[in-house]
């Protein structure tokens with residue numbers, strides 16, 4: 285029954301920081317089998333959506349449903365145990381700890397040592413490059429490998445939905461492609477993914493559906509290929525850094 289419903293549903297979400305409103309009536313869904321991508325210019329409110337979904341900000345109005353449960357006022361610590369995890373845009377690993385230690389921290393909520401060990405084995409199996417460097421400090425990793433470690437830490441929580449905030453940020457094109465291929469691999473392994481990206485074209489190429497957010501509002505949405513082909517989306521969001529207001 286549940287699988288027919290979206291795993292994540294945002295209805296008219298309005299929120300902000302202090303008294304400053306950032307999001308206005310944002311709607312969005314993610315189903316269990318999807319990679320969904322949010323694109324849009326700097327400051328559009330993309331990270332704010334992820335923070336609200338993860339309980340770091342409470343809605344001023346509107347609702348956030350996860351697996352059918354209204355999470356709007358759930359304390360942030362409970363989101364992980366419900367099966368979702370957020371990989372932040374930056375500072376998402378502990379540079380002075382080893383890869384192994386970082387992953388153990390990722391799994392700190394797993395109460396059972398044997399389960400923690402088997403999770404760790406699974407992540408190492410999926411991403412052998414992390415295993416090979418498990419005793420190295422995270423600061424010795426390249427930018428792309430750090431993103432992989434951050435994703436690995438998220439996988440340690442056994443999530444059903446992973447919220448990824450700009451996993452390809454600051455990476456050279458080749459490394460960016462590698463990160464997106466890792467995202468695809470995780471999805472194949474049964475995870476739903478909501479990903480924010482400024483590298484919009486590349487992100488839409490691996491996503492099923494996408495939403496364009498600008499100035500805190502939904503602007504465009506649809507199948508990823510539809511957005512890739514849409515002339516307005518192309519002109520405004522798949523190359524430059526223009527805003528919706530300049531569309532004429």
Ligand SMILES: Nc1ncnc2c1ncn2[C@@H]1O[C@H](COP(=O)(O)OP(=O)(O)OP(=O)(O)O)[C@@H](O)[C@H]1O
Nearest residue numbers: 301304306324325326327328329330331332333482
């Ligand atoms: N902690 C905060 N306090 C106050 N304002 C904030 C805070 N974090 C973000 N903002 C503001 O909220 C707006 C949306 O920010 P957000 O980080 O969600 O944008 P974004 O779409 O993720 O942008 P980017 O592509 O640069 O990451 C921006 O105007 C930003 O300055």
Ligand SMILES: [Mg+2]
Nearest residue numbers: 330331332373
């Ligand atoms: Mg952001």
